[in-house]
Amino acid sequence: MDRMPKWADIVLIPLISLILAAFLSALVMLAIGEDPIKALGIMIQGSVGSSYAWGYTLYYATNFIFTGLAVAVAFHARMFNIGGEGQAALGGVGVALVCLYVPWSHWSVALIGATVIAALFGAAWAAIPAFLQAKRGSHIVITTIMFNFIAAALINYLLVKTLKPIGAMEPATAKFPEPTHLPNMHDILGIFGIPFSRGAPVNIALLLALLACFLVWVLIWRTRLGYQLRAFGHSESAARYAGISPTKIIMVSMLISGALAGLMAINNVMGEAERLVLNAVEGAGFIGIAVALMGRNHPFGVLLAALLFGVLYQGGAELALATSIPREMIVVIQALVILFTGALDNMVRMPLESLFSVLRRKPEGAK
Amino acid sequence: MDFFALFDLAVLDGTVRLATPLLLACLAGLFSERAGIFDIGLEGKMLAAAFLSGAIAATTGNAWLGLLAGIAASLVLSVIHGLASITFRGNQLISGVAINFFAAGLTVVVAQSWFQQGGRTPSLSEGGRFNPITWIGADGNGFYSEVVSGHSILVYGALLCVPLTWWVLYRTRYGLRLRAVGENPASVDTAGVSVIGLRYSAVVICGVLCGIAGAYLATALQAGFVKDMTAGRGYIALAALIFAKWRPWYALGATTLFGYLQALSLRPDILERAIGVKVQVQLLDALPYILTVVILAGFVGKAIPPRAGGEPYVKER
Numbered sequence: 239m240d241r242m243p244k245w246a247d248i249v250l251i252p253l254i255s256l257i258l259a260a261f262l263s264a265l266v267m268l269a270i271g272e273d274p275i276k277a278l279g280i281m282i283q284g285s286v287g288s289s290y291a292w293g294y295t296l297y298y299a300t301n302f303i304f305t306g307l308a309v310a311v312a313f314h315a316r317m318f319n320i321g322g323e324g325q326a327a328l329g330g331v332g333v334a335l336v337c338l339y340v341p342w343s344h345w346s347v348a349l350i351g352a353t354v355i356a357a358l359f360g361a362a363w364a365a366i367p368a369f370l371q372a373k374r375g376s377h378i379v380i381t382t383i384m385f386n387f388i389a390a391a392l393i394n395y396l397l398v399k400t401l402k403p404i405g406a407m408e409p410a411t412a413k414f415p416e417p418t419h420l421p422n423m424h425d426i427l428g429i430f431g432i433p434f435s436r437g438a439p440v441n442i443a444l445l446l447a448l449l450a451c452f453l454v455w456v457l458i459w460r461t462r463l464g465y466q467l468r469a470f471g472h473s474e475s476a477a478r479y480a481g482i483s484p485t486k487i488i489m490v491s492m493l494i495s496g497a498l499a500g501l502m503a504i505n506n507v508m509g510e511a512e513r514l515v516l517n518a519v520e521g522a523g524f525i526g527i528a529v530a531l532m533g534r535n536h537p538f539g540v541l542l543a544a545l546l547f548g549v550l551y552q553g554g555a556e557l558a559l560a561t562s563i564p565r566e567m568i569v570v571i572q573a574l575v576i577l578f579t580g581a582l583d584n585m586v587r588m589p590l591e592s593l594f595s596v597l598r599r600k601p602e603g604a605k
Numbered sequence: 606m607d608f609f610a611l612f613d614l615a616v617l618d619g620t621v622r623l624a625t626p627l628l629l630a631c632l633a634g635l636f637s638e639r640a641g642i643f644d645i646g647l648e649g650k651m652l653a654a655a656f657l658s659g660a661i662a663a664t665t666g667n668a669w670l671g672l673l674a675g676i677a678a679s680l681v682l683s684v685i686h687g688l689a690s691i692t693f694r695g696n697q698l699i700s701g702v703a704i705n706f707f708a709a710g711l712t713v714v715v716a717q718s719w720f721q722q723g724g725r726t727p728s729l730s731e732g733g734r735f736n737p738i739t740w741i742g743a744d745g746n747g748f749y750s751e752v753v754s755g756h757s758i759l760v761y762g763a764l765l766c767v768p769l770t771w772w773v774l775y776r777t778r779y780g781l782r783l784r785a786v787g788e789n790p791a792s793v794d795t796a797g798v799s800v801i802g803l804r805y806s807a808v809v810i811c812g813v814l815c816g817i818a819g820a821y822l823a824t825a826l827q828a829g830f831v832k833d834m835t836a837g838r839g840y841i842a843l844a845a846l847i848f849a850k851w852r853p854w855y856a857l858g859a860t861t862l863f864g865y866l867q868a869l870s871l872r873p874d875i876l877e878r879a880i881g882v883k884v885q886v887q888l889l890d891a892l893p894y895i896l897t898v899v900i901l902a903g904f905v906g907k908a909i910p911p912r913a914g915g916e917p918y919v920k921e922r
Contacts, residue, residue, distance in 0.1 A: 266711070270718035318698055366898075376901035377910070379645065379698050380847065383840055384894040384901075391891035399885070527702060564717045564724060569710030573703045581689035581700030588693075 242594045248539075252532055252579060254586050256546075259574035266570060272563050284556025285549040293423060293438015294555075298522075299548030300440065300505045303447040305526025306544050307454050308360075308499035310535040314458055315491035316471040321367060321382025322499040323523030324389030325360040329500025330507040331393060332359030334401065334514035337414040348418040352508050353446065353501065360500015361493040363389060368492030372485040378492070386523075397516055410515040420509045443505035450498060451537040457494070458537075467491055499523060521569075525551075528572050531579040547572070610879040614751040616868045621756060622826060624864025625763045626651065626818040626835075630842035631849065631856045632770050633814035639774065639851060640807030641787040641913040642690055645701035646682065647815055648839025649708035654679040654819025656712035659726040659830030660719060662733040668824050671733065672759075675823070676816030682708065683812025691804050694917030705839070713832050724832040726823070735759055735825040757825040759817060766814070770853040783807055787911035790918040800918045818842075844897035851911065863893045 264274035285295045305322045312319035319325075332355040342348035367381035397409040406412075422441040427434040458464040470477040470487040478484060502522060507514055525547055532546070533539025554568035578586065630647045637644040654675035662671030682704050689700035713724035720726055735757035743754035774780040786793045786803045794800050822838075823830045845863050849855035869876055870889035877883050 266714065270714060320698075320702065370898070370902050374901070374903045376898075376903070380843065381898055381901055383645070384844065384898050387837060387840065387894040388891045388898075391887040391894075394890075395885055395887040398887075524702070524706065527699070531699070562718070564713055566710040566713035566717075566724070569706050570714060571710075573706035573710060576699060576706065577685070577689070577703035581695035581697075581703055582693055583695055584693040585688075585695075 242591055246590060246594065248534060250590065251583070251586055252534065252539075254590075255578035255583075256532070256575065258578050258586070259571060262574050263567070263571045266567070267563065270563070272561060277557055277561065277563060280557050280560050281549070281553025284560070285553035288435070289433070290435035290438050291552060291556075293435045293440045294552040295545070295548040296423070296440040296444055297438065297505065297510065297548075298551040299544045300444045300447045301502050301522040302525050302529045302544035302547045302551075303451060303541060304502035304505070305499055305523050306529030306533060306540040307450055307526075307537060308495045308523075309526045309530035310533065310537070310540055311454060311458070311467075311498065312491050312495040313530055313535045314464075314471050315467045315487050316474075317368075317371070317488060317491055317495070318379050319364065319382055319492060319495045319499075320379055320527065321364060321385050321496075321523070322526045323519050323521070324382070324386035325363045325496040325499035326502040326506075326519045326523050327389045327393055328363040329356040329360040329503035330514050330518050331396065332356050332500065333503040333507045334411050334414075337418040337508060338401075338411060342415075342417045344417055345420055349420060349442070349504070349508075352418070353504055356500045356503045357497035358500070360503075361497040363500070364492045364496025365489075368489050368496075371492075372488040378488075390517075393514075394516065397514065401514065408515075411513045414508070414512045418508065419512060420504075422509070439510040441505065441509035443509045446501070446504060448541075450501065451541050454498075455537040463490065499526070525572060528576045528579070532575055607878050608880075610875050611869075613872070613875050614746070614748065616865070616872055616875055617748075617752045618755075619868030619871060620861060620865040621752060621760060622864075623867040624860045625756075625760045626821050626826065626838055627842050627845055627860040627863055628857060629763045629766065629814050629818035629821065630839055631845045631860050632766055632853065633811040633818065634843055634846045635770065635849075635851055635853065635856060636783070636807045636814070637811040638846065638914055639787045639911055640783050640804050641790060641911055641916070641918075642686070642804055642808055642811075643697040643701065643915040644686065644808075644811060645698060645843060646686055646704035646839075647811075647842050648835050648837065649701075649705035650679040650682045650812060650815035651819035651822065651839050652705075652712055652833070652835045653682055653708040654816040655823040655834055656708075656716060656726070656819075656830045658816075658820035659729070659823035660716070662729055662824050663720075663727045663829065666730060666732045668729075668733055668735050671824050672735075672817065672820045675820030676813050679816030679819060680809065680812040683808050683815070687805050687808040690917065691801055691808070694919070697915050697917075709833065712830070716830065716832075726830040729824060729828040733824065734828055735821075757821075759821045759825050762817070763821075764857075767853050767857045770856075774853060779806075784911075787913055790913050794918070794920065800920075804918075815839075841893050844893055847897055847910075848900050850909070866892050 267274040267277055285291050308322050309319055333352045336351050336355045367378055367385055370376040370381055371378040401411045402409055403412040420441045424434045424436045466482045467487055470482055506518055529540055529543040529547055532543035550568055554565055557563050558565040630651055634644055634647050657678035658671035658675030661674035662668050686700050686704055689695040690697040716724045737755045737757055740754035743750035782793055782798055782803055786800055790800045822834055841863055845859035848859035866889055870886050873886050
């Protein structure tokens with residue numbers, strides 16, 4: 239059973255997968271006539287080289303923490319929630335509604351209200367696919383994909399027809415009122431006298447994301463529900479035999495997953511844009527898949543992977559400005575990470591396992 | 606109210622045009638999933654094929670070379686999917702997701718560095734496209750000349766694929782084995798037939814059909830590749846496949862219906878004339894997906910996927 243030391247499974251395999259993905263990405267860059275070393279330099283400088291750059295990197299990382307946790311929680315119950323995109327978009331609708339139509343007195347109250355609503359809206363959008371999986375056996379992957387498209391159509395309708403201010407041309411809501419504006423990192427660190435870029439979009443939602451990481455860790459490894467979730471994920475029949483209700487686990491895991499994805503709206507809609515625009519999620523729901531795979535479904539791993547993707551995302555944006563490498567290069571890297579850590583996992587694992595078994599046999603033979 | 610406006614010739618003509626890529630992709634998915642390999646990478650394969658066929662057709666001025674290039678691009682991704690899901694027994698869904706992103710990103714990166722036109726290929730000239738074939742006597746403006754005649758060869762080819770698929774699947778030894786390997790691979794293995802070989806062959810057929818579908822988008826439906834030109838068609842094809850319950854003739858029906866909805870959403874005026882109420886375009890866009898969820902929920906007949914779908918086959922236990 240234990241063919242490999244644990245550290246190799248947790249650290250070495252993702253690392254090798256990442257190196258493979260980076261290597262192939264470098265080949266792509268070479269093929270289009272760009273210098274990958276120079277590109278890497280620009281990406282690192284552009285993503286962690288100044289507090290402004292950090293501000294963007296952490297802003298993106300916040301998005302990815304939420305969507306990565308969403309995918310990870312569902313993965314533990316062996317549910318593949320590919321609908322983070324739609325759930326996060328619906329969370330945005332919830333946030334827009336409470337920010338626009340509730341007269342908040344202070345941002346702290348508004349944050350609590352918006353957090354609840356964003357989670358509720360995200361969970362609600364995951365609820366129907368979850369129910370259909372639990373009760374009718376409809377495949378969760380297909381239904382969540384369909385719900386992404388339905389969400390896109392719904393939001394398109396809402397923004398074009400109902401939420402758009404009268405007379406406005408652009409399909410977007412009005413700017414949220416002043417009391418709902420969240421403090422950004424410049425304001426927060428300013429209290430402690432630490433200087434931080436004023437223009438960067440990272441905001442208090444980052445703290446919320448870190449809190450979510452901790453709570454997910456508690457949930458998965460320190461509660462009865464988390465145990466049931468993992469047991470169900472390992473073996474449905476064993477879980478059923480132990481009296482764990484599959485319906486309950488499917489529903490609960492997907493509702494939590496949807497809620498986490500919905501919470502992303504606190505960061506991008508309430509914290510950054512301060513209004514709801516078309517395609518506000520910008521693929522972060524899908525990046526969550528890569529983040530969860532890379533982070534081995536552990537909240538701390540998700541945090542690290544989200545940071546990595548934050549660097550990639552912000553660095554890629556700088557790269558597109560400084561060179562002729564288009565922003566889509568990030569999507570290629572993201573795809574390679576998903577491919578190697580998710581689908582071609584065994585390609586890395588099999589040779590490593592045989593290597594470790596050879597290494598282990600040797601000392602025994604020497605005795 | 607003018608109910609017959611729903612059968613407006615322009616809409617029906619659009620239905621044929623828009624249903625063709627859906628049909629090809631749907632049949633592609635049918636082969637793959639009937640052999641037990643889930644494939645949500647249809648979208649990516651079509652997109653890669655659309656790009657390379659557009660690029661090659663633009664540089665050589667030959668649509669047929671474009672088609673071949675498109676099929677080759679799609680096949681490469683198919684083989685990656687095969688490696689991940691058959692040889693390395695990885696997660697087929699994750700592999701499909703990766704392929705979709707890979708194609709979405711790489712097509713733009715390469716197109717930008719190749720043509721410098723913001724991620725698109727140059728517009729195709731006359732020879733670089735598959736041109737409409739006008740049938741004998743199709744010079745009026747009736748159903749025959751507007752809807753039946755006047756499509757490219759790929760459209761008629763796609764339609765021929767339906768009986769062909771049916772025949773292969775239900776009337777040949779290969780088809781019987783293919784269906785068996787999707788339901789119970791162990792039985793096929795016991796009979797001394799290679800599960801791996803069968804599944805790879807299905808994945809390759811899937812790649813070829815997706816390649817044609819993609820090439821059709823870039824060299825027949827439109828004149829050249831544009832960024833993200835598949836626009837979710839791979840997912841609609843997937844929906845159609847479930848709608849069709851993994852059967853070829855039903856696939857024709859489902860893709861025609863979805864193609865009709867797409868054609869109708871381009872002409873909201875006609876729909877309004879037909880039913881007298883203004884229908885939101887967004888509702889029409891979402892309808893294929895909503896219908897699929899309803900079907901999946903089992904409220905309109907039950908859609909049962911191939912039993913061994915999505916699970917890698919392990920020979921020894």
